[in-house]
Amino acid sequence: MTPVSLKALFGVSVTLGILLGLEFHVDRTPAVQAYTSYLSQSEALNAALARTGVLTRALAAGDAQLHALEEVSGHARVGLVDLRRELVHLEKQAGLTPLSGPGVRIRIAFDPKLPTIAGLTSVDEATQLQMVVGALQAAGAQAVAINGQRLVATSSIRSVHGLSASADPFSGVVQVNGQPVLAPYEIAAIGAPDRLAAILTAEALGQQFNILEQSFAVSLFRRGPITVPAYTGPLPGKYATEVGM
Amino acid sequence: MKESPRTATNAPLRRRVVGSWTIVAAVFGLMVSVQYHDVALGGAAIWSALPDVSSVSARLAAVDNVNQALRRRESGVMRNILALQSDALRRGGATALVERQLHAARVLAGTVALTGPGVVVTISDGRMSGPDLAQFLTHDWDLRSVVNELFVAGADAVSINSARITAQTGVYCIGPVVRVGNMRLGPPFVIRAIGDSSVLAAALNLPGGVLDALRGANRGLHVTRPQQKRRIRVPAYEPALFAQTGEALP
Incomplete structure (x- = not known):
């Protein structure tokens, strides 16, 4: 096989690989469906990201409460103070304070x-x-x-x-x-x-x-x-x- | 021209080398195209004007995984909190008093999921058989009347589908759905109430009471009989993901 043939074969092989890559990797979803999916997925992503914030805050609040309870169980006065602070917060949320x-x-x-x-x-x-x-x-x-x-x-x-x-x-x-x-x-x-x-x-x-x-x-x-x-x-x-x- | 014995011996080897390099070149080409799509363009498809749904889906899946992990951690923390609370109540003293007040405040604020005896009633839209469509839909005032009756009868907590009723929960029709607090709900509306199940059921079953009014001939709503349960679960209030201005809540 001559060097020219080898170069041509190499070129054809690379091109074939690119074509195969495109064939299996390109999304052929119809435009309307793609945009609808994109919008619904983006909306779901935004909601999920917002939920991450809500969960992170809830976890932080839970950690603080757990810490307070652990201190109370260890007879530390600071734990009781934290619990009372939480009570004030919850009573406000529940409508138990003006x-x-x-x-x-x-x-x-x-x-x-x-x-x-x-x-x-x-x-x-x-x-x-x-x-x-x-x-x-x-x-x-x-x-x-x-x-x-x-x-x-x-x-x-x-x-x-x-x-x-x-x-x-x-x-x-x-x-x-x-x-x-x-x-x-x-x-x-x-x-x-x-x-x-x-x-x-x-x-x-x-x-x-x-x-x-x-x-x-x-x-x-x-x-x-x-x-x-x-x-x-x-x-x-x-x-x-x-x-x- | 006659092939030399040496060339004839090398021919199979040469063919194998060429074949191998052909495969290598094809794989190289495949990798170049995939790599260019996924890395160099950050997932954007230059050969397509369509949005890259797969990249958003991948991000969504990743964020969902993070959220699931956070939920697992939160429920673990909650278990520990509840164990310590039970312990504090058993021991008595100032902590037990605060814990009792905290329990009542949490129930009233709706910040914790609750279980207990209670009733479940389901309301579904009727089948349209006349010109007045509005008569056959479940409206906000229908749901409010049932929730109100349950609290009159002494319910500790009430939910509609996955929305917990709190002091700030408005039940309000917005076009095709009913907004309950932050959630948009559609039929069937499953109302769960924790309390004395026989009293709650009797209040709802009162002849000419709220459920009879909903079942009235001119409405046609499907309203189940209140089912008394030994144990039902009412979810915790879920705060709004976005403020009404459209910004994420702090």
Whole structure:
């Protein structure tokens, strides 16, 4: 075989190798599918990266708590101090301490000047109030109270029919946290005031109350502070056990 | 021309050498193309304008592995914490008092997963048989009414699918799904509540109560009877991955 033939064979072999590499390594997914997959994978990647941060912080908090408990078990006073610090943090998150900050205050009151739906004699006002609270929470409210009753995870709002001889569709009394709360209702919420007000407008909650002869006045506290009290009702945990105990 | 005996002897060897070099050259070419794709271009495909999905998938798999490892470490730490907490409660004193307060605060804040007796009820959309589609969908107020009733009946903790209800959890319809806290949920909605299972079931089964209202003829939602369980699990509250402004939370 001549040197020229050898060079040609070498060139052909290298080219063949490149072609084989391309054949097995190039993604031949259709463009639309590729872009869709790319976007969904990128979104999943961003979420996974964010979750790494959340998990890292949770792990750091767990490590700190474990350290405190280990010190307590070793009769070190500093461990108890750390546990109490964690308790303060958790109580704030759970609604067991008062909270102040910017927010909104909504006053719902009977107004006979407003129109009402003909023939409507009663409305489940607890459902109406739950709707307002749900909207505020969806808009990022950190804390909500109705007539001074702080709402926590286990809170309930319940209509009490027949306890009031009210002239309007509302009976004028509900139970919040099992405690009677009389109209007019004042809902205080801490959070970004404009965002909280915007969701109330977007859901047309004012109009929904107005057709039930209820005025719906929203006051914004941009600089605040508006204060919601601490929850003082019974604490849960009689039936629930923490996983792992 | 006659081949010399020496040339004739070397021919097979020469053919083998040429064959070997051919294979080596082909493999070299293959390696060059793969290497150029994967290393020199950082995974980008110059011969394709399409996005490089495989590289993102590989990164996703790597990050998922890291997250799994973090979860394993976190559950290990939690086990140790709970063991020490039980120990502290047994020993009594100031630590036991703080631990009891911490337990109540954790349950209320929703920061820990819980187990206990309770009930499970499932709500699914109905089948559309009339012009008013909205009647046959499960709405935020439907879920809120059931959750509210469970807390009226004394539930310790409630979840909807994988979302734990906390003081900040809004249940709110956003188009085709219901947002519960940070999670977007679709039907079926499995509501789990820990508490006195007979009391919780009785509250839900009240004639004319919340479940009867959902089963009403004009709604057509599929609502199961509350199942009383000796042990159910309610997940911990999962914080938002992103702030509402779109930035990652600190």
